[in-house]
């Protein structure tokens with residue numbers, strides 16, 4: 001029996017020539033890099049697990065058999081439809097998209113949002129095409145706002161309206177969430193279940209185990225800073241380095257109680273552990 005954890009990879013956009021601005025370059029990977037990553041996973045024998053299957057195993061605290069990876073994208077850039085769909089199909093992989101629903105078909109261009117070259121937001125037609133090809137479309141909220149800054153009413157609106165917009169447009173149920181910027185507090189965690197979510201994905205690094213906390217599933221960010229060596233280390237261990245692993249595991253222990261996390265972040269923002 002394979003009792004090792006599974007890597008949940010977090011991508012954003014694919015930028016063919018990496019011609020976007022600095023922020024976009026930080027969260028994008030080049031087309032060639034993305035192809036290299038998928039080819040490596042395939043050659044190493046990884047299979048992409050369906051998000052619903054993974055969710056069911058986590059909720060039942062069951063071991064995850066075999067050599068699996070969950071490939072996720074945040075936000076909802078057109079480059080996923082343009083590039084990722086075909087590349088993943090070549091290897092028999094599917095992905096999960098955590099979609100921000102307020103910008104459908106538009107360029108983002110917002111100050112606090114990653115402006116990825118001319119990579120606009122997907123349209124609902126493109127979302128339905130991804131869904132028809134086996135991609136899971138889950139929620140990343142409406143407006144891509146910092147959830148820990150919202151009052152309760154605004155928070156509930158972000159959680160419920162994005163969920164119902166995706167459900168209406170895909171005809172499929174939405175059960176999982178990922179936090180914009182990886183930010184959350186205790187109230188966000190408390191409201192997830194009330195809004196009907198079963199799982200939420202963080203950007204805390206590490207591998208996913210059946211014992212992982214259901215509203216703070218670890219995810220490994222993959223971006224333009226990664227080379228093939230760091231990518232392989234992240235997939236195999238969940239962390240970029242042993243020191244990052246140590247720091248992250250210590251953070252997870254301290255933050256196990258979300259109220260303590262909130263207090264630490266409030267009183268010592270300069271010395272907080274961050275989310276990554």
Ligand SMILES: [Zn+2]
Pocket residue numbers: 074075140144179180181
């Ligand atoms: Zn995002």
